[in-house]
Amino acid sequence: MKLSVAIFALMMIVGAVLMGDRNLTRTFFDNISMPASVFFTQSVKATDLRETFDTVSSEKKKLRVLIVPGHEPDFGGAEYLNIKERDLNADLALALAQYLVEDGHFEVSMTRGKDGWNPDLQNYFTMNGEDIKAFARAKKEEMARLIGEGKIMRVSDAVPHNDAPSDVASRLYGINKWANDRKADIIIHIHFNDNTPRRINVPGEHNGFAIYTPERQYSNSQAANEIAQYVFERLSRMFPISSLPAEDKGIVEEQDLIALGSYNSVDGASILIEYGYIYEPQFKVSSVRDMMIKELAFQTYLGLADFFGETSPLVGPYESTILPYEGISVVENNASANREVLAFQAALMDKGFYPPQDSTKNICPLSGVFGPCTRAALATFQREFDIKGEVGAIGAKTRVKLRALFQPNLTGAL
Numbered sequence: 001m002k003l004s005v006a007i008f009a010l011m012m013i014v015g016a017v018l019m020g021d022r023n024l025t026r027t028f029f030d031n032i033s034m035p036a037s038v039f040f041t042q043s044v045k046a047t048d049l050r051e052t053f054d055t056v057s058s059e060k061k062k063l064r065v066l067i068v069p070g071h072e073p074d075f076g077g078a079e080y081l082n083i084k085e086r087d088l089n090a091d092l093a094l095a096l097a098q099y100l101v102e103d104g105h106f107e108v109s110m111t112r113g114k115d116g117w118n119p120d121l122q123n124y125f126t127m128n129g130e131d132i133k134a135f136a137r138a139k140k141e142e143m144a145r146l147i148g149e150g151k152i153m154r155v156s157d158a159v160p161h162n163d164a165p166s167d168v169a170s171r172l173y174g175i176n177k178w179a180n181d182r183k184a185d186i187i188i189h190i191h192f193n194d195n196t197p198r199r200i201n202v203p204g205e206h207n208g209f210a211i212y213t214p215e216r217q218y219s220n221s222q223a224a225n226e227i228a229q230y231v232f233e234r235l236s237r238m239f240p241i242s243s244l245p246a247e248d249k250g251i252v253e254e255q256d257l258i259a260l261g262s263y264n265s266v267d268g269a270s271i272l273i274e275y276g277y278i279y280e281p282q283f284k285v286s287s288v289r290d291m292m293i294k295e296l297a298f299q300t301y302l303g304l305a306d307f308f309g310e311t312s313p314l315v316g317p318y319e320s321t322i323l324p325y326e327g328i329s330v331v332e333n334n335a336s337a338n339r340e341v342l343a344f345q346a347a348l349m350d351k352g353f354y355p356p357q358d359s360t361k362n363i364c365p366l367s368g369v370f371g372p373c374t375r376a377a378l379a380t381f382q383r384e385f386d387i388k389g390e391v392g393a394i395g396a397k398t399r400v401k402l403r404a405l406f407q408p409n410l411t412g413a414l
Contacts, residue, residue, distance in 0.1 A: 040219035040264050041219060042219055042220075042222055043268075044185065044219075044222075044224075046226045049186070049223060049307075049308075053308045053310070056104070062106055062107040063185045063186065064107050064182065064183060065106045065108050065109070066109050066179050066182070066184040066187045066188070066268070067093045067097055067108065067187075067190065068110075068111045068175060068189045068190065069086070069089035069093040069110065069111065070085065070191040070259075070272075071086040071089065072171075073112050073114065073115065073116045073117060074086075076168065077089070077191075077192075078193070078194035079278070080194075080201065080278045080279040080284075083283060083284070085191065085194070085278050086114075088283065088289075089190045089191060090113050091114075091290075092190050092275065092297050093110055093113075093190050094110070095294055096188070100304070102314060103301070103312060103313075103314060105310075111175055121175070121178055125171060129170075132170060132173055132174040135176075135177045135265070136169075136170070136265065139263035142263070143263040143264060157254045157256050158254070159244070159247060161257065164258065172259060173258060173265060175259075176265045176266045179267070179268055180266065180267045184268040185269065186227065187259075187266065188272075188300070189270070189271070189273070191273065191274050191275070192276060192283070193210070193242070193275075193278065194279075195277055195279075203277075203280075204277060205243075206242060206244045206277055207276065207280050207362055208240035208241045208277070208361075208365075209235055209236075209242060209273065209276050210241065210244070210247040210252055210273075211232055211235075211251050211274075212252050212254055212260060212271065212272040212273075212274070213252070213253050213260065213271055213272075214253065214260040214270060215254060215260075218255075218264050218266075219264055219267065220267060220269050223269035224260070224271050225251070226307065227271060227303075230304070231300055231303030231304065233303065234299040234300070234303035234306065235273075235296070235303065237299075238320070238346070238361075239299075239365065240365050241361075241362075247274075259272045273300065275296050276296075280365065280367070281367040281368065282369075284337060285368065287338065288337045288339055288367075288368040291339060292342075292366070294321050295320065295322055299320075301314070302319060318350065320346065322342065322343055322347075323347060323406065324347075324403075325344070325346070325403055325405075325406050327340070327394070327402060327403055328340070330395055331370060331394040332370070333375065337367060338370075340394070341368045341394075342366060342368035344394055344402070345366050345367070345377070347402050347405075347406070348378075353377045353381045354374075354377040356373060356380060357380070359376075375392060378392070378398070379391070381402070
């Protein structure tokens with residue numbers, strides 16, 4: 001699907017959304033302001049975002065969300081085997097956009113798809129090239145002045161990043177200016193990580209997700225950090241936090257990432273999510289990768305819903321796109337990732353059997369691989385329910401019992 005068609009299709013999704021009782025309890029973050037070191041006046045406030053969210057149904061004013069799949073449409077980003085990060089970014093962005101539009105509270109735009117830039121943004125780059133350069137230059141000069149006057153403290157980023165080529169950096173500032181001009185409330189940058197240096201087509205040593213937010217002196221930091229906390233809580237329930245030092249706390253404030261608003265260049269609440277390392281096994285096989293992309297997007301959406309105090313009509317009883325467990329075929333020890341094993345792992349995680357005891361999500365992530373982690377969790381589950389004759393296999397009795405935990409009225413074998 002061409003990007004322009006995809007964008008228009010998303011924007012045309014209209015309909016009444018049946019809302020359940022909303023949890024009106026607001027997080028204590030509403031009453032916390034950022035430290036006195038903040039110099040820039042807050043350009044976006046969490047309380048204002050929530051107020052807009054609450055009035056959508058009555059005033060028809062929706063929150064403007066801009067989704068930015070990382071890197072250019074045709075180059076850039078991490079690669080592993082035949083997997084390209086820029087394509088994963090676009091797939092996850094579209095899945096997230098669909099959830100947000102279906103929710104009904106959000107007006108969603110995307111900067112690009114797999115086939116090219118959003119035509120509106122491409123035209124903006126073409127028509128406003130000099131204005132974008134002047135915008136970036138003015139922001140840098142203002143930041144330098146404030147640092148020189150001692151009003152802003154220069155902070156070194158905790159995690160090293162590659163410098164963007166000048167033309168790419170210019171387009172990133174162009175996206176920031178476009179977001180400001182369109183008065184985007186929330187900007188979400190989507191990426192997958194890489195462990196460098198590493199040998200080509202050889203996995204690296206780290207895994208897990210991390211969320212980057214604007215450094216706390218910036219005008220968009222307060223709201224962005226609150227949103228990040230809620231998204232982090234959702235993602236961390238199912239997925240490991242990055243094992244890379246400085247990312248291992250899950251949320252990283254940075255001053256120099258253009259996407260987050262370096263030199264205070266973004267007004268909206270901007271976050272950048274590294275959803276995992278591109279070489280992780282769950283992204284290697286297309287069928288498993290598709291399930292993971294959908295689940296990562298859904299958990300991100302749920303994090304935003306939590307931030308707004310919404311009991312979303314899209315959630316479902318298990319708060320996951322992988323559950324409830326259906327278990328439709330026998331699976332034996334297999335080194336290749338597959339959908340049946342991924343579903344089994346997610347079901348065991350929901351019931352407290354996965355990762356196995358004395359292990360972690362980093363050692364035993366949701367991967368779809370029937371390896372030592374799955375074998376250990378399977379054995380524990382079978383002992384717990386006295387399932388015999390299926391050692392090392394997800395057999396009929398194991399699947400029936402696990403399905404019954406999600407569907408108590410289920411009877412019979414598979």
